[in-house]
Amino acid sequence: MSSPPRTTDTYDHARIEDDEHTESTPILPASVSSKSYAGGQPDGKSPRALGEPPLESRTPSPAEASDAQRRLSFVEEDEDPLQIEIPPDPALPAKEKNDDVTWMSLPHKRQLLILTCARLSEPLVQTSLRSYLWYMLKSFDHSLPDSTIASQAGIMQGAFAAAQLCTAMLWGRFSDSHGRKKALLLGLTGTTISCLGFGFSTTFWQALVFRMIGGATNGNIGVMRTMISEIVREKKYQSRAFLLLPMCANAGTIIGPVLGGIMSDPAGNYPKWFGGISWLERFPYSPPNLLSAIFLGCAACAVIFGLDETHDIHGQKEDWGRNLGHRIASLSRRLRGHKPEQDYTALEQDERRESHESADVELSPAVVVKKPKAPKRRYKNQLPFRRIFTFNVMCTLLTHALFAFSQGTYNSIFFTFLSTPVYDPSQHGDYTPHPPLVFTGGLGLPASSVGFSMAILGTLGITLQLFLYPIINARLGTVGAWRVFLYLFPVVYILTPFLALVPSTRAPPEPKTGPMIWVLLTGLIFVQVIARTFATPAAAILINNCSPHPSVLGTIHGMGTTASSAARTIGPALGGYVYGVGMDNGVIGATFWALAGMAVLTVLASNFVKDGDGHEIWLEGDEEPEESGPSETRR
Incomplete structure (x- = not known):
């Protein structure tokens, strides 16, 4: 289940999942290196001017909200969008929890x-x-x-x-x-x-x-x-x-x-x-x-x-077949004339840690970025x-x-x-x-x-x-x-x-x-x-x-x-x-x-016969399973 949206003035780098990989890889624009960050902002800029009210207390202008919408980026078809949420307007009716299920809505x-x-x-x-x-x-x-x-x-x-x-x-x-x-x-x-x-x-x-x-x-x-x-x-x-x-x-x-x-x-x-x-x-x-x-x-x-x-x-172990499949798919795209993505480069493990600690990119006061959680085991015993x-x-x-x-x-x-x-x-x-x-x-x-x-x-x-x-x-x-x-x-x-x-x-x-x-x-x-x-x-x-x-x-x-x-x-x-x-x-x-x-x-x-829930007996260390939804990372 997703946690309630929170407002923050920091930006945790969005994780964008590769078309076929099951694990998310943090990435940054190629033109922006994690080492160019100073003071939590690119080019050493301060997050906000001295004396400016905190973001939590500011109301976004229509121009800011429109700009936030334009920043929503989507990957190719059948991929999830960047995990970006806009807090719901209290004046609008709440969205139904269970939308109508169609064949196209299957994850x-x-x-x-x-x-x-x-x-x-x-x-x-x-x-x-x-x-x-x-x-x-x-x-x-x-x-x-x-x-x-x-x-x-x-x-x-x-x-x-x-x-x-x-x-x-x-x-x-x-x-x-x-x-x-x-x-x-x-x-x-x-x-x-x-x-x-x-x-x-x-x-x-x-x-x-x-x-x-x-x-x-x-x-x-x-x-x-x-x-x-x-x-x-x-x-x-x-x-x-x-x-x-x-x-x-x-x-x-x-x-x-x-x-x-x-x-x-x-x-x-x-x-x-x-x-x-x-x-x-x-x-x-x-x-x-x-x-x-x-x-x-x-x-x-x-x-x-x-x-x-x-x-x-076993889903966390390396799969040579899937790795080879990725290479074949990549080669096929190149042979068809599709250029590889040049706008983003994957970070190495050390760079990921550094970027998470120092990055502080301001998007908009009304925009919240969610990081997809890596799949984890739902039970220990x-x-x-x-x-x-x-x-x-x-x-x-x-x-x-x-x-x-x-x-x-x-x-x-x-x-x-x-x-x-x-x-x-x-x-x-x-x-x-x-x-x-x-x-x-x-x-x-x-x-x-x-x-x-x-x-x-x-x-x-x-x-x-x-x-x-x-x-x-x-x-x-x-x-x-x-x-x-x-x-x-x-x-x-x-x-x-x-x-x-x-x-x-x-x-x-x-x-x-x-x-x-x-x-x-x-x-x-x-x-x-x-x-x-x-x-x-x-x-x-x-x-x-x-x-x-x-x-x-x-x-x-x-x-x-x-x-x-x-x-x-x-x-x-x-x-x-x-x-x-x-x-x-x-x-x-x-x-x-x-x-x-x-x-x-x-x-x-x-x-x-009765319709069970698949978890009638609970053992020590069991956790609530996360429901499948658009924020999951498996493909």
Whole structure:
């Protein structure tokens, strides 16, 4: 919090922060040396004439006030201005403490942009494979029945989460002890290796191993949420800041499936252009994975050269990647013809001390200069691990696990359901459907159509997150909006399997198509996206705010990822098995209706969760955290 403005006749040299550096550097005009100061003023001039009333008692003239305004200097876009304040006029109404929050008012946009790029690269991998996973598994062994392929798809989806379950908390502890940036880079590297190995796999077991490698080396979602909470500390910005990660997931849901559907099996889908290329015929599903690996590599470079370490301790250490990034940026500006700044020169450490002791530059009686404080640690002691498990932490983690179970399972089997062949009476002579419970079959959509349906989901999600979520969240609050929209999930899960009964313009076993099927499919996706839009970012905020102490924030996010991974391990594997059994017994909706019951349990459990403040337990030496605002120095 900023201290009240004070009037003074001395000038502490303003600290102007370099465009990318996280620590402020005191600077002076190049034409003014600290050694030219005498008597506290340049050229030895006295601060004021003898007998002149002190500045505190003088009222500035209109000309002086106008001159003070002209002295406000600003650095380039996205930088903070010089920390200069003009005391408020008592006659004017006080400014509201919480101004209207907009996307443009978010602090530290460059850092958030790099995080969102890193986050976007991972959904590209996860969502692109969903559009072709069924066909990739089928290519490993064409003799396997559809029910076995469905079970394998569930196992493949659960394998990533299973490996993540074993390491998520370790990654959280690693980020607390070694820094967020290192954990993030290791996760991106592991995902890249997993992606390449998966694309060039030729058996189910090879693909399974590489999926597990990707899960074991990836705790990035928890690390990213921790970094966002450390970059943006004011609660009024949290609803938008934490929305960035699920927004990236929706963007990945648009791009990934389309790329996966278009680029998978190019030799078979586009024989005129790619037929006869041996490596594409041997590894038909490698192209989308190669492209995903390129995205991951670019994201890793952005993190190395552009992302600041947000950990209170490790953020004070030298970062060779950021230093090299500064040099590259400086060289780029010079190559583009931008001249380096000539008006100011940085002071050495000894000169800084001397200038602070002797400088006394009069600006204006009504102008106050504030010095940004260097970032300092907000706590001195680490909360013991045994004290982490408060009642609110346990309730929040349990609800998060239930939500992840139903969501992860649904996302897995829904796209399997879209690819499942349409029920053909001619091939099931001894089976008679009895709706509304006993019926079977899916929609039979090809990979390109599955990718298109997922793109619809992602497009709707981004639109709602940009325009609707901030309004509803402001009215209902984080917990209120979360609880209300949890009620939509049971409705979606109950209705989904009935798409198999919608009439098609093509006869079985052709894929279902026609206006009715696409209108109903889009409508169902729309409801699911609305529910997910409000529930997913709110769940991340609640995980962040339930932390009992800032020293274990990374651990709490690791535990949240562990709970989510455990649910997403068991859910898709169990759901895929039940889905296959349902197909064999003519009850395709069994898994979806079981998920509806799980969603009801999530609604009930949400009533025990409260929105914390991230600092429920106070230890000796703790200090009040400084809120993020325009006077902070981190970029």
